[in-house]
Amino acid sequence: MxxxxxxxxxxxxxxxxxxxxxxxxxxxxLVARRKERLAALAKELTSTHKTTVTVYAMDLSTPGSSAALEKKVLADGHSVDVLVNNAGFGTNGRVADENRARVAEEIQLNIGTLVDLTIAFLPGMVKRKSGAVVNIASTASYQPVPGLAVYAATKAFVRSFSEAVWGEVPTGVKVFAVSPGATATEFFDVAGTKPAGNLATPADVARVILQQLDSEKPAPSTIVGWQNRIMARVSRIVPVKAAIAVAGSLFLPKK
Ligand SMILES: NC(=O)c1ccc[n+]([C@@H]2O[C@H](COP(=O)([O-])OP(=O)(O)OC[C@H]3O[C@@H](n4cnc5c(N)ncnc54)[C@H](OP(=O)(O)O)[C@@H]3O)[C@@H](O)[C@H]2O)c1
Structure with missing residues (x-):
């Protein structure tokens, strides 16, 4: 199993x-901060799918939290075959107005914890010559986004990091990024902004992740949805000033 x-x-x-x-x-x-939600999900999954679910209610936005999670996982005798670095959030606003503590948490969760969990669990996969690390990036990784400057930059890091590690691992081990576009989740409420364009569903994103997991050699990075794939291409072709202006028109708070 x-x-x-x-x-x-x-x-x-x-x-x-x-x-x-x-x-x-x-x-x-399953890991997140909201214990009751995790417990309810674990109960549902255990009864529906007859599987074993362990939950750890933890805040992963502090330095050292990833090491604490690894310690719990090992102490409970688990071996991780698939690591999904999905926890993340965005802050919306002009950088000059950002809350420094909140931004530090954003960078720690979106980048620091993701990298450290990868380094924690990848060696076992390399040794076993099997396993997968799935890192959730974003279409925001494809161009700078005024109004989501820190968030977009964290996701650019996630994509670059994942693509590089894709090129390091032996056959049998999969490391890749998946970049959803706007998706109907709590993300925009947490960020305090509104989505632009059509929303994908979490099921659309999960389907792409499963397709990549099933692939013998997944792509280093996959964008969810054909419109988002086109937009990512376009943002690479148009002058960066134009890409910044369009992204800013969507997410930069009005003064
Ligand atoms: N929705 C989109 O449009 C979109 C687009 C591109 C990429 N993404 C990325 O997709 C990933 C999942 O987000 P989502 O869209 O599913 O949003 P979501 O519904 O807000 O889910 C975010 C998850 O991260 C957890 N989380 C947040 N802060 C945490 C912390 N400090 N410690 C531990 N867990 C924490 C949340 O749980 P708790 O609050 O219980 O801790 C929640 O389970 C994120 O990396 C996001 O950047 C989303």
Missing amino acids: STALITGASSGIGKELANALAERGYELI
Whole structure:
């Protein structure tokens, strides 16, 4: 039986993926801050799919939290076959107006914890010559986004990091990024902004993640949805000033 650890499993994409992996027979380790939500999901998945679900209610936005999570996982005798670095959030606003403590948490969760969990669990996968690390990036990784400057930059890091590690791992081990566009989750409420364009569903994103997991050699990075794939191409072709202006028109708060 394979075990998948999903961060940010209490809502949105992480919750959807937990359902999908439980349906496939994975044992699950679910992590997020909201304990009651995790407990309710674990109960539902255990009874529906007869699988084993362990929950750890933890705040992963502080330095050292990833090491504490690794310690709990090992102490409870788990081995992680699939790591899904999904927990993340964005802050919306002009950088000059940002709350420094909140931004530090954003960078720690979106980047620091993701990198450290990868380094924690990848060696076991390399040794076993099997396993996967799935990192959730964003279409915001494809161009700078005024109004979401820190968030977009964290996701650019996630994509670049994932693509580079894709090129390091041996056959049998999969490391890749998946970039959703705007998706109907709690993300925009947390960020305090509104989505632009059509919304995908968490199920759309989970489907792409499963397709990549099923692939013998997944792409280093995959964008969810054909419109988003076109937009990412376009943002690479148009002058950067134009890409910045368009992104800013969507997310920069009016003065
Ligand atoms: N929705 C979109 O449009 C969109 C687009 C591109 C990329 N993404 C990315 O997709 C990923 C999942 O987000 P989502 O859209 O599913 O949004 P969501 O519904 O807000 O889910 C975010 C998850 O992360 C967890 N989380 C947040 N802060 C945390 C912390 N400090 N410690 C531990 N867990 C924390 C949340 O759980 P708790 O609050 O219980 O801790 C929740 O389970 C994120 O990385 C996001 O950047 C989303």
